Amino acid sequence: MTESSATAISLRDVSLRLGGRTILEHLDLEIPAGRVTAVMGPSGAGKTTVLRLITGQLRPEQGEIWIGDTRVDRLGAKALGRLRRNIGVLLQNGALFTDLTSFDNVALPLREHTRLPESLIRRLVLMKLEMVGLRGAAGLYPSELSGGMKRRVATARAMALDPRIMCYDEPFAGLDPISLGVSLRLIRDINGALGTTSVVITHDVREVAALADHACIIADGRIVAAGSPADLADSDDPLIHQFMKGEADGPVPFHYPAAPLERQLLSDGDAP
Amino acid sequence: MNDARSDTVLTAPVRELGRAFVFLLTAFSRMRFGPRQLAEILRQVYFAGVRSLVIIVISGFFVGLVLTLQTYDTLTRFGAADAVSTVLALSLFRELGPVLAALLFAGRAGTSITAEIGLMRATEQLDALDLMAIDPMERIVQPRLLAGLIALPALVLVFNVTAIVGGIFFAVYLMGSDPISFWANMQNSVELVRDFGGGMLKSVFFGFIAAWLAVWFGWSARPTSEGVALATTQTVIATAIAVLILDFILSAFML
Numbered sequence: 001m002t003e004s005s006a007t008a009i010s011l012r013d014v015s016l017r018l019g020g021r022t023i024l025e026h027l028d029l030e031i032p033a034g035r036v037t038a039v040m041g042p043s044g045a046g047k048t049t050v051l052r053l054i055t056g057q058l059r060p061e062q063g064e065i066w067i068g069d070t071r072v073d074r075l076g077a078k079a080l081g082r083l084r085r086n087i088g089v090l091l092q093n094g095a096l097f098t099d100l101t102s103f104d105n106v107a108l109p110l111r112e113h114t115r116l117p118e119s120l121i122r123r124l125v126l127m128k129l130e131m132v133g134l135r136g137a138a139g140l141y142p143s144e145l146s147g148g149m150k151r152r153v154a155t156a157r158a159m160a161l162d163p164r165i166m167c168y169d170e171p172f173a174g175l176d177p178i179s180l181g182v183s184l185r186l187i188r189d190i191n192g193a194l195g196t197t198s199v200v201i202t203h204d205v206r207e208v209a210a211l212a213d214h215a216c217i218i219a220d221g222r223i224v225a226a227g228s229p230a231d232l233a234d235s236d237d238p239l240i241h242q243f244m245k246g247e248a249d250g251p252v253p254f255h256y257p258a259a260p261l262e263r264q265l266l267s268d269g270d271a272p
Numbered sequence: 273m274n275d276a277r278s279d280t281v282l283t284a285p286v287r288e289l290g291r292a293f294v295f296l297l298t299a300f301s302r303m304r305f306g307p308r309q310l311a312e313i314l315r316q317v318y319f320a321g322v323r324s325l326v327i328i329v330i331s332g333f334f335v336g337l338v339l340t341l342q343t344y345d346t347l348t349r350f351g352a353a354d355a356v357s358t359v360l361a362l363s364l365f366r367e368l369g370p371v372l373a374a375l376l377f378a379g380r381a382g383t384s385i386t387a388e389i390g391l392m393r394a395t396e397q398l399d400a401l402d403l404m405a406i407d408p409m410e411r412i413v414q415p416r417l418l419a420g421l422i423a424l425p426a427l428v429l430v431f432n433v434t435a436i437v438g439g440i441f442f443a444v445y446l447m448g449s450d451p452i453s454f455w456a457n458m459q460n461s462v463e464l465v466r467d468f469g470g471g472m473l474k475s476v477f478f479g480f481i482a483a484w485l486a487v488w489f490g491w492s493a494r495p496t497s498e499g500v501a502l503a504t505t506q507t508v509i510a511t512a513i514a515v516l517i518l519d520f521i522l523s524a525f526m527l
Contacts, residue, residue, distance in 0.1 A: 055403055081405040095400035109404045111308075157404075 008033035008165060008197035009054055014063030015221075016049060023049050024060070025221035031214075036191050036198040038208040038229070041218035042243065047201045050218065051167055054199065055087055056080045067165065085113055088158030088166045088196075092173060094150040096142040102129065102153045103138040109160045128156040131193075132186060148179030152186065159190060166190060167199045172207050184211050205244055209233065217243060292488045299413045299487075312415040313422075320381040320416070320483075321423030325430065327380050328373060332431040335372060336438025339363065344447060353447075357454045358461040360439045364432050365462060365471040371519050373431040374478035377424050378511035382486035385416050386507040389490025390500035413487050420483020421476065428475040470526045477518055482511045 009031035016024045023046040031037045041047050052058040053065050056072050065072040070083060096105050106125045110116060116124070129135040132152040142150055151171065158166060171183050184207060191198045202208060208215055209229040216226035217240060225232055225240045233244050258264070343359045389412060392398050401408045436458075443449040462468060486507050493503035 057399070057402065081407075084403055084405040087403070089400075089403045091396045091400055091403075093395060095396035097397055097400075098395075109406070112404070112406050154400075 006033055007031065008068065009199070010064075010066040011050065011053065012064045012066070014053065014060045014065065016046075016053070016058065016060045016062075018049070022221055024053075024218075027063070027218070027222045029216060029223055029226075031197060031199055033197050034191075034195055035213040036187065036200060036211055038200045038202055038212035038215040039218060040203055040205070040208060040215060040243070043203065045218045046221060047203070047218055048169055051089070051169055051199070051201050054165075054167065055084065055089060085109075085161055086164045088161070088163040090151065090155050090158050090166070090168045090171055092170045093147075094142075094154035096145075096150055096154055096157070098142050101139050101141055102134060102145070102156075105142070105153055106157045106160050109157065113161060124160070125156075128160055129153070131159075131189070132156045133182070146179075148175050148182065151175075151179075151183065155186060155190070159194065159196075162194055164196060165199065166194075166196045167201070169201045170203075171200060172202060172204045180207065187211060205246065219243075291492070292484070295488055295491060296484055299409050299417060302407060302409050303414055304410055309410070309415065312411070313418050316415045316419035317423050320377075320385065320419045321426055324377060324380045324423070324427055327376055328427050328431050329434050331372065331376055332369075332434030333438040333441075335368060335431075336360065336364070336435030337442050339368070339435070340439040340442040344443060353449065354453055354457055356443055356449070357439065357458040360436065361458045361462050362467060364435050365467045367471075367519070367523070369428050369432040369435065370471050370474040370478055371515060373428045373475065374424060374482055374515045375512055376431075377420075377427060377479070378482050378486070378508050378515070381420070381423070382482050382507045382511055383504045385420075385483070385486040386490040386493070386504045387500055389413075389416075389487060390493035390495075390503050393491070393493055394495035394497075394500060413491065416487050417480075417483045420479045420486070422479070424479030424482060425472055425475040428472065432471075466526070470522075473526075474519065474522050477522060478515050481514050481518060485510050485514065 007030050009029075011027055011029040014024050014027045014029075015022075027046075027050075029039075029050065039047050039050055049058065053060060054067070054072065056065075056075060059073045063073075067083065067087075070079075072080075072083065075083060096102075097108070100108065103125055106128050107121050110121045110124060114121075126135055126138065129138055132155055134149060134152055134156070137145060137149060137153070142153070145153065155168075166187075168187060171187065172180055175183060187198060187200065188211060190196060200208070200212065212229055214226070215229045215232055216223050217232065218224070219239055225235060225237060232240060235241060235244070340356055340360055344353060344356045347353050347355055347359070389398075392412065398408045398412065401411055440451070440454065443454055444451045489503040489507045489510070493499045
């Protein structure tokens with residue numbers, strides 16, 4: 001296998017500004033095929049923006065985005081639709097359709113994009129729900145599920161069409177320890193069982209160490225470090241050290257930029 | 273600075289209207305009619321139409337009642353109490369039926385559509401559809417647009433019927449008017465195409481406007497609870513103003 005064929009997703013010299021703010025600047029990112037890659041970084045660093053670029057929801061002002069041999073940022077609506085059938089995305093809160101049961105949520109992409117008979121769709125959906133441990137919740141509506149269960153149903157929906165790539169946006173945020181453990185195992189299992197390329201957008205350092213084969217850190221709009229989670233943990237770079245150790249102050253300051261405190265306290269201006 | 277501000281105040285509504293038109297054109301340009309789409313349109317007709325029946329029936333009955341009461345009182349002074357059914361039917365078919373039903377529709381179904389789509393935006397359900405290569409325009413917007421177009425004319429019919437029932441109840445059962453002359457006067461004075469057809473044509477326009485504004489404000493709502501609340505308010509206000517302006521324009525052309 002050549003080096004290029006081992007890369008599933010590639011962002012080359014990507015720059016993007018949103019609302020006048022520079023989010024990404026000359027970012028280069030290679031995501032290896034068939035492995036779990038964690039994209040980490042402080043809040044607001046542009047992690048989710050990377051995900052939206054990969055799925056074609058955003059287009060860069062500069063640079064190229066490739067998935068295999070397909071240049072994503074040049075695709076028209078129809079070609080993008082075809083590409084997205086090969087990408088499963090788990091959004092942060094699951095984004096299940098509240099008027100559909102768990103079963104119908106998972107069945108939706110199958111009914112929409114295949115001409116399979118309903119009996120076969122039923123079996124496929126039950127298998128997907130079995131994989132996430134929620135076959136018994138097939139008839140429940142999202143309002144009847146806990147936060148962790150919703151994400152598991154959404155994971156089943158994302159992998160309904162057996163995509164080549166699975167993207168997870170903050171899959172561990174707000175989960176209790178049991179749900180967190182279940183999520184970790186699930187991502188690993190899906191990666192192994194389906195042979196997918198997995199991209200996990202997260203800032204949970206400990207979970208990444210347990211899950212990812214490869215990790216990279218985004219800061220100041222570019223990749224500041226990439227390698228195995230163990231390599232990143234041993235890094236001497238102050239920013240990476242601060243991030244991996246979870247220190248409150250460092251290159252990423254604790255305080256939001258502001259005028260000197262004494263000047264603001266002694267002035268008679270209006271709040272703030 | 274002041275110029276820039278006044279420029280924004282002047283251009284913001286125009287820009288918003290332009291975006292709403294582009295949204296509408298996009299929705300119609302991607303229109304598809306598969307079996308699944310037709311089933312979804314029927315489901316939305318049920319939500320927008322059938323679930324609005326209670327408010328339409330109650331309002332229609334009392335509008336007919338109070339309209340007959342007022343006209344009966346006035347016309348009796350001139351010895352023209354027999355004309356009460358004429359006034360009732362013409363004012364209902366031409367104006368009150370389509371306009372009041374459209375305003376009630378905006379309050380009941382329009383706000384519901386706006387809130388639903390706005391919340392779908394806020395909870396990333398529209399993004400999820402997009403990411404599953406399912407066009408939200410086709411799946412969410414088009415069925416609701418067409419449902420408004422179908423549901424409001426049907427609701428106007430129901431409104432008119434119940435208002436006439438209210439009128440009959442007051443004039444015939446409470447005031448003792450002759451039911452035969454009540455019906456005969458109504459039949460003689462109402463022209464099917466001009467009066468009844470004109471009103472129904474208005475209801476199609478109003479249904480279209482009400483559904484368009486409801487889906488647009490939901491679609492463009494800021495993805496916050498405040499944004500969704502604002503969007504539902506905007507739906508009611510914008511629909512009410514648009515219906516009243518359009519009513520004047522259509523009436524001017526029809527007379």
